[in-house]
Amino acid sequence: MFGIVKTAHESKLGSVQKMSYQMVNSLDVNIMENVVRKSVDYITDLKTKDDVFLDYLEKNSNFSNDYEVLIALCEQNPDFVRSEYFRKRREFIIKTYILNFKSGKIIQDADNLTVVGSPYAMLLYAASGKESDVDKDDTFCYEKNTVQCYTSRFSDGEYLAFFRSPFNGKYNLTYLHNTYNSKFEEYFNFGKQIIAINMIGTDIQDRNNGLDMDSDFGYTTNQPDIVAHARQCYLKYPTIVNNIPKEKNKYHNTMDDFALIDNNLAKSQTDIGESSNLAQIAQTYECNFPEKKYSDYVCILSVLAQVSIDNAKRRFDVNLTDEIKRIKKDMDIKEYKYPVFWSIIKRGFNKKNINHNLICPMNYLYKLKFKKIRHNASTLPMSDFFIKHKLDINRKTCKRVEEMISKYSIALYINNTLDINEYDSFQNYLLLRSDFDELVNTIRCMNISGNYIGLMSWLIDRAFEITPDVSRNKMLKTNLGTNKSLLLKILYEINPKCFLRCFK
Template identity: 25%
Template sequence: MNNNVYIMSLEGTEIYEHQYRNDDNYSIKQKYIGMIPYSLELRKLREVGLKVVESKKYDKLMTRDLINVKFDWKVKKGEKVIEGLREKIEKQELKEEYKEKLLEFIKTINSEIEDERWNGISSKKLREKLYTEGFKLDFGNGKKIEYVVYKRTGAKSRTGQVLFIRKQLKNKMIKWSRLGMNLGNRNDIDYPSLLAYESLVSSSIEDIIKINPDNILIVDDVKSNFKIDANVVKTNEQGILKSFRNKEYIMENDLYDGEGLLDSSYFKSIGKTDKGMMLLRQHMFKSCVFNTNIQQFLKDHANKKGIDFNTYKVKNMFGEEMYAKDIHMIITPNSLKALKFSFIKGSRPKMWNHWKKKVKEDDSIFGICKFDKQSKRGKDQEGNILNQTSYQMLNSMPISYNDMKKLSQLEVNYIEKLKNDDSTYIEFLKDNDNEVNSNMMFVDIYNRNNNIVNTKVFKNKRKKDIHNYISHCKRGKIRLVGDYCTIVGNPVSFLYHSIGVDDSKYKLKENEVYTTLHPFGLEYVAFRNPHTSPSNVLVVKNKNNDFISKYFNLSENIICVNAIDFPLQRILSGSDYDSDTLILLSDSILLKNAKKCFGKYRVCVNEVDTDSRQYIVDPINMAKIDNILSESQRNIGTVVNIGQFYMSTYWDLINNHTIGDKLNRLLEGIDITTILSEIAIDSAKRMYEVDVDKQIRELKKSDLIEKLKPIFFKSVSENNKNKNKYKKKSKSKGTKKNEDKYGIYNCPVDYLNTILDDIDMAQSRETIKMEKMLNSHSNINIKARQRDKILSYVEEMGNGIRSAIENIIDEDERYEEIDNVKKEYIDKINKFKIKEETMSDIVFRVFTNKKKYRIGFKDKTELLNTFYKLDKEMFLNIFKSNKKKELEIIRENVETVDKDILVS
């Protein structure tokens, strides 16, 4: 059992209907598919009285004291509810008793239709109602719990989802979250930022570490200002975003934004000497700290200057002195969000000391959210680490069809092996095994009897897995040599800045980087997400640096970069250093294409005005902010894909040798989508004076793009309604006859889709029946009623799994619900004392397609996997083993070996 606590995740409409349309039809379905991860927040919740129960059935800790609430649906008015109920009665085969119940419910609604509770409510208005009024849930037996709005979760903070908490717990937790400050009903607080910063303690943590705040040196942030030829995006008089060229734009880079340095002794103290960074959380604190020999550096500097290290003192940003021997961590104000509210305490030094006091009250514990990690996407034949690109990365460069063939060759070869080489597919199953799928079940059967690969159920799974993998690659996800690296900005300058010294001798310059992921002295290609345009393509030179290797203990998955007099942060779409990562790829074809972009396209900068509105710290204003946030998040995918539509059209025109103003106008549209996507992503903590929906409409109605889209949109679009609306490149273009034909744009990702579609089909092989794989069994010990009941459970389980897949949008919650359904039915089946003969008989009857026991292939897989989970050894024993012959061959070979060798 893990340390996470599972909670109900409900739609606001479910809660409204339960409370205001109180009827048996609206009882709360207690599905614990939301989660409060192990975090500083959860530790405090349990301390103040969170009621947690242990579920043996699901092997989980669960609580009713917190509920995750989503606002994806509106409340239907009474007439619509009646309409839906009538459709249900007409279209589905329902038991007479249930049908009568629904008809009675329709009568009830008709009799109350004038009551305001049967009016429809928009999701925005519903959010405001529940935030301001709270709600009560009836769990039966007269037990009602009253809930009030609490805060965003760490994981769902950008999605408009919110936590409600048992009323009795709220005040204690909000006081703790806000450092004991009473901020309610104030209008001088940056409320959007407060909502983001108070949720930092909610982030999932892997571990904890003690750092006395008295050992933290806080120093000023440092800016680098320089002139650059850039495209500035801002609104015109009509409120429409436009991109304007500014040849002397003053670029400002924040050199250490979100990063910190932590002495190497702390990494040793938790046994993480192989790690180069930790992402830390505390009250309104977020910093990515890098493994640094701080004490060694300070000692070396003192010796160099002839200073006694025991008396050597360093000043912090407030002019306060501390002994160098006491400095264990170095941060800047950007890591300490509490300083943004310093006026509450009267000054920044007072807030600094108040924050330290509050951290000490929590035993000086910091949560570690993550460490640097290597890719799990395999290695090439030379043993080089691999990671995958995205369609935005590939489509931002002028990659030709032939170059794309070379870039995708590894994936093409791999797909061909998945289709035809059994051992490759078996390794694929192992690599992609999880608690929900049936991968290891098939692997273990294969290890017992490899003829399983010729059965229909195995072939169907293999076909589906390969189809899904090809679809994955069609989204631009092809593997190349390289990996993601956490970015640390100007670490040499940061270390010297902490002691008030400027030493340029060891600094990185321009696009130089330092990383041990790839060899020094060569150039590489780098991308960061979000990535939207050619101006985001970065080419770097990897340079060895003796100072960094001496004082920083960095893994291969960390990269030191330079932002002094170099627009790195704008090239990387507004990157900072609070654990942002970039992918660093080593590929000559990619490098050739990247060089056609790097430095050739002007970076774009955001000069859209921020929202000047003031928000009172209260539930109604929290609802208004979260409604804006929710809308922004829904727009991110749309904005990114519009940008890729413009990008694809741009390359298509270039490859068709088009010249003229249209190309420049397309690039302007790409600039606008770049800034729009940043605004949408940033809205969790910052609001802007821009109507994103209006901008999207302007971009969509442009005469620059066609109505039909590039074919790769078929793979990346989340909207299945647009499935047949793809651009065609045929002589009969525009005719009705060819309206549903697919073609390609002359752009990189459409080339990739064509290449993947051209892969040969798998070699044909004979199909053997599953029943031929089974050992013969006696019918004496078979219990017919038990057999049939188990099959009914498997059918119900299959229905539950399909319902989760079809109805639960959130991927994490869908996974949890599928896991819950499987555990529930495995628990039910486990109550039977199943014998091997019964298990074998069930499998035999299902796979011989006896009419009474006919179920779909998905359910057949679930049946097998259920038995596998129940009793692995018994399950595998129902299959014949073909390993006997192999053992006999080995023995025959051994008999020919000299007996003296066998003895030795």
């Protein structure tokens, strides 16, 4: 028996997938109106259509947000969509979505497809052991100015744009031609998240920054304007080839050399992000200034990003950190400064370093305006939905629960405001998730009589200042109101049925 096993996962967004800012900034600013249309229409639907917004909440619910709670409250009472709290949360959630959109997260009819290279050729060779049999692969053929592929995610004969991440620039954008063949169905169990690409006689690996066949994937879309742009890029921008020689240093089986290799690998992770970010500044400058060095630096930084990624498997004879510093120094950033979209990409970025005159596709996103939506029906106060229950436990216990929730809320806030890398962010996520579960279990195990209703009612009333006694008494110090969404999430997690009984 013989087989190649790969895993591929369907987008949680359904038939659409989000782009990245590197992809967006590699487009033509003249096509941006069409490129953003699907996202702009979706944002309008989020504002105006309750079912679309509730569907968004369902798809994006996690342990640290109250989306599941909002859905439950609206299912219990459809009028809750008119409540003051729901409308404020909806406005905030959509503002956050728009901020992500402006950071390059544009949706398209697209998916991140896992790549397999010339699978029928591999099958022929594996079955016979003869290299000559590879030439008998008739599922693909060389096609000028494009690369043939096969994916059932898109229709037979469609032309596609393909971005492999990390993506650096126009020189990495690939123009694919989807070509169906019955042998793909006969011999392979491909799902819609797989894309087979012709590797024979094509530049697909160099074009995509050292693409290989272990578990690499590519953002693939049939959006007409992006596809037409991919065709122009494939014709106009030559494929960059990494010809940097291999490193000549020899490493030994010693702890000192292990430490040296570990340090180099850690630096490489930083270098990937640094080279990709610097490439986008160079690409922005390329749109605005005539100097050829900026297009050259886009190419060089693309190779350096590839070297950074491959450092875990092989070493190249180049000092990445020094080379990136050299390029950054020569790019005249102090004079030309940063594009305006950089203030979204980099948290807390000093706005004095922004050049508002720079033109690029990402700046088009940044400057896009959205109309305010007025509600036809009036907003209802939370008192219209809240049910007050008698507090049947002592206030010391209640205050202890309140302090635990407030302490966790502060930790969550600090994590969300830190400018940390993706790995650290994931580690912090796991720690916060663990702390969240521990918090919920601790409250559940406390000596609380009945079924939590009195405690929940008391906490909700204090946070929202609903009943007259609470709203009048300003001496009742509490931090619950600063993160109402987290409070509702925790209470709902402790006991959903009891929580819902606090609302009509």
